[in-house]
Amino acid sequence: MSLFATLSRSVALAVMLVITSPAALAQLEPTNEQRQASVEIADSLRYGHYADINFDDAWSQDAFQRYLDILDGQRAYLLRSDIEPYRHLESGMADAIFDGDLDELFALYNTFSERQRNRTEWSLAQLDEGLDFDFDNNERLEIDREDAQWATRQSELDELWRKRLKNDALTLALTDQDEEQIETNLRQRYEGQLTRIEQTEPEDVFGVLMAGVTGTIDPHTGYLSPRQSESFDIQMSLSLEGIGALLQSDGEYVKVSSLVPGGPAERAGVLEPADRIIAVGQEDGEMVNVIGMRLDNVVDLIRGPKGSVVRLDVVPAQAVDMTRSQVVEITRDTVNLEDQAAQSEVIEVERNGESHRLGVIEVPTFYVDFDAWQAGDDDYRSTTRDVAKEVERLKEEGVEGIVLDLRNNGGGALQEANSLIGLFIDRGPTVQVRDAQGRIQLYGDSEAGTLYDGPLGVLVNRLSASASEIFAGAIQDYGRGLVLGTQTFGKGTVQTLNELSHGQIKLTRAKFYRISGASTQNRGVEPDIAFPSLIDPERIGESSLDNALKWDTVQNVQYRRYGEPENVLDRLITQHDARAEDNPNFRYLERQSTLARQLREEHTSVSLNREQRQREMEAREAEQLSLENQRRRALGMEELDEWMDARTDPTAGVAEGIEDDDASQANEGDSEVDEALEVDRAYVLESAEILLDYAHLQETQRLAAKR
Template identity: 35%
Template sequence: MKKIKFLLAGGVVLGLFYSFTFSSSLINPEKDKLLIEIMAYVLERAHYDPETIDDNFSENVFMNFLDNIDGQHRFFIQADINNFAPFKYDLDDQIKAANVNFFDFAYKKYTQRLGQIEAFYEPLLDRPFDFSLDEEINLDYDNMEYTESLSELRRLWLKYFKLSALGIYVEKKDEELKKFELDSTYVMKADDLLEEQARAIIRENMETFFEVRNDMQRKDYFSIYLNAITAQFDPHTNYFAPQDKERFDTNISGKFEGIGARLQKKNQEIRIVEVISGGPVWRDKLLEVEDVILKVAQENEEPVDISGMRIDDVVKLIKGPKGTTVYLTVKHVDASVEIIPITRDVVELEDAFAKSSIILKDEKKYGIIHLPKFYIDFTDYSERNAASDVKKEIQKLKDENVEGIILDLRNNGGGSLQTVVDMTGFFIEEGPVVQVKSTGGRKNVLRDTDPSVTWDGPLVVMVNESSASASEIIAAALQDYKRAVVVGSKQTYGKGTVQSVYDLNRVISNNTHGDLGALKLTIDKFYRINGGSTQLEGVKSDVVIPGRYSYIETGERSQNKPLEWDQITPAEYEPWDNIPYNFEYAINNSKTRIENNSYMVLINEQAKWIKAQQDDNLYTLNYDRFLKERKQREKETEKYNELDNFKAPFLLETLKVDLPELNKDSDLKESRLRWEESLSKDIYLFEAVNVLEDLSVPLKKTNKLAQTKL
């Protein structure tokens, strides 16, 4: 296994921490003030490009916080905003003084408005909606004014409810008409009954909404305020409250220690909504979906009644180290109640891990590896990680004698830098993979030092607008080495920064305030081996395939406060020359196919239509106009329905070596089959296979083809 240091908390930053002496302002033991001062200190000294905390910074924090808690202007009224205004240019001073007066003031007013809306929403839903009135609502939140009074706010909520009710009513009306078309004796439900049912659904949704909101505590909103501060440094610098840090760790590793069930709170009850394949609950068939958890007990302790408890707190009680036992008092769907002991274990989220399949086309065999993220267990690199798993998938495909491999990184948002450096090494001989520049201009070249190559055959990397960070590193490196053809969107996401997670509890000794959480902080920028940054620019595909969102601004460019693009000197590297195949031939062939493919042309037209619809924020509340506009949209989009009929002229086949494990788990097997079925309708994969096929044509033959064309 190739070695490279983790880009985590470095000695320089830790040195700053241990030399930190707190000012007298922290004699006040309140935890939130402590967090403000620690965060400000760390951000100023450890961030790659720290912001100046001044009046402009203050204004941005002010606007960001209000947007995060009330971006749709559904809670505050104009008088509230006027009362907040004196704080607009004062937050920089408050941050420096570890003062939270603005947050306290805004939070108090927010909870007051929340209570008022909870009190008036039910009466608004008691009266039937009249869909014959010629009304409309504008949902252009960026330019929406705050309402002038509470009564005006009520009218706004009434319009929101009416818009939702109209959508539900139309769906129910359509269902009734379809039933009548199938059976002329069917007696359709009256319109007033359908409208009443629509309001009942909205009422139930609002009950759930307020159940969730009322479960939120002051500390939850304070986390939002802290992130309004971190957002001014760059989009990827975030504060993690303790429970958020746990979720981040689970997401990046693809596993956690617990019982293997997803929970949901509804009507003050904690219910099982999913049993995770491979976990203790699934393995021993202990619980079922819709079972209700009443009490939780640890070994040799009294059970805790969890009714009314926040779901985060319930999860804390249930999760625990592998090998320990938790006792759940459960009410089953049949109303029977029993105490169930469950031995906790490591639960792996299989959908988060690499998987592969065989593609059969024209008597040739290719392989596809889907990697949803660059996962890793930061505490132990020898555990399952993206690099080691991809290496196994490559070997399995080699055992099947595939002629080429597609690495599918679409929608892969990145992850561990170490795994991407190791993974790139599977496809090249030793050499630089990525350059990293730290604060002060220090540059480090991360290299593959292992001369062995796991796969030396034809290679295609698939990307889209959501392929980010680590995905961009490997795509850029393989592109610069001319080792692979990159197929996909015009460019990838454009995240060229490196983050490290710092445990804020390590900043001070003798912390008496409880868990302070963590700070994910941008500490470096990474660069291609050719010297260019992927920041904002992303990786430009060799073969650009039109997508439905091609004309909509996405990625890092669409974020607030992204770091700028720049470039540094190239690293020393030699393009790959071990495979005698003609990249230009494959790329030019692909471009010609795309230009002449009727499906591709249609996708491009659809993308332009979607762009045109993006700025239309005006919605009718009139039933007849709604139907007329829907009919017009259906007519405009009818031709795009043809895209659903695409079926690739190849077959997908599950690897034989995977079948024994899949046959043990029907859910996992079904998930794999659904994935392969989706690939069979994937026009982007179809073009990637064509490129792979062209790459497999020997260079001498492509030269002869070129001469023939001349």
């Protein structure tokens, strides 16, 4: 029977399968250890969390709703009638958690699990019977159902699942797979999902439940099972052998949230934040579909011994159709301190026939070799020490200004952020930390003198977080230099890890505040001069996370200002805008950012008509390809035939960049890949231009003041 004939089978088959499915799943129940852990978690939230939480009916309603959202966020499995027996938990969730009375919450999970299995078995039954699909009609499938109402009739879900199955088949058909390949891939996907459902254990249910509970408080508070605690400890010691990417769940998909500086994924240049991973395979094994798979299981598939290769089927962040994926390979490795060390380069800027030298120091993370430091080693490694060496080298090179590149720097040791600020100021406060009782502790630089007092710039992006934001905010508050780039992540909270009788809890205990009194939480640091970005702040960043703590302020502290860069910002922005207008890379970034946002807003459903779907996909990619080729023509580069080729072209710059062997040559000006061709490189080059403008304006002001 043809896979692509007309759909004629009655939905009665689906109903029959739901009613007469084979042996019921084992009913999962909470263990005594989990009941006790629930009580301990509730007490930790009540007495230890930074926020003043009122565990009233409103909180119970939020927690119950979040639990449902985690279970069935797309409203695809449960009926309203499945939920009704548990509605009393909307006002009783707090009591249940505080008393360790988890039976009904587990029972709700069991209902969901049964519905999930029934739907998966229905999909497999359709494959057994032979799918009859017509891809010529004008049906569409809504792809985001987070705001949809719960279905009241089984027939509503039957229709939804008919369309979802049809979309799954069409998605594979559009990748030029034949009928046999489509059936094989779909069968593998559904059988894998069924196996995972049947392997669910009480600890899995407890983890989902606690994610619903803690997620109502803030996104960084969470329960870690004994297994997750072990993985967390391994990650903190940097001995985890994997790809060096932080992942998070995004509906049915696993999304890249950030890349570990110096890690294998960053070095390979084949992953970007917000990329979605849809399948994982070992070097010689079959690809395993991970759509709908639990996050920790996906991590287990990706993790492996050093030197081995993992293959990932990735849908790029900028793709608006899940058919546009590509398989990339990454060699697993450990992340060493050396890989995260600060490094510098000198950039030559031509002005009026004269060459000017600007220094750039890349700071991937705020690190310190704690073991060597505690052992009293006089030569221990740290961010501040390594940056100081690079500053001295750049001063010897006669640079006219220094840019600290903190892009993608997710933070690290707070003490290093404080001491690094001290290289550029002469004593003073650096950050305020407020605890749950309202007590404020002031941190600062106590050493006299500065290592560098010349023109300074700080380059940041949406992935600059925590300690990076403390540093950038202090430099901005002191008027010590310019902050360039995009709004930072906005993580201004402090977490501690506390032991439970069963597992651990990561608890938000304090908030960071700048010396000006403004929090870095949620809003991050706003740059003095903004650059366009391909990272969507609605998908990446603190403000994109549910229940993120709010921005607020405390009293400012006394500190001296070193300069007034705001007085010359208008002139600097005018000069920057003029260069950006003539810079193909900046024009591309601006237009691509606008287009990507527009496409995401428009892409709320997909056509199930093959020709229409193809036209829509081609139209979107034609716009993206047009922007890329406009940039290439302006730079004298060879144009691309396919938009996806930009992901693997070595001069694309967004994802690939210069290879490691070329990077050392690039510092000497010998790279075969012209740095001006790289999109990502445009940020660094323009930062050097702006800092040179700033240096000249400062010199003009000094000369005028002497007259």
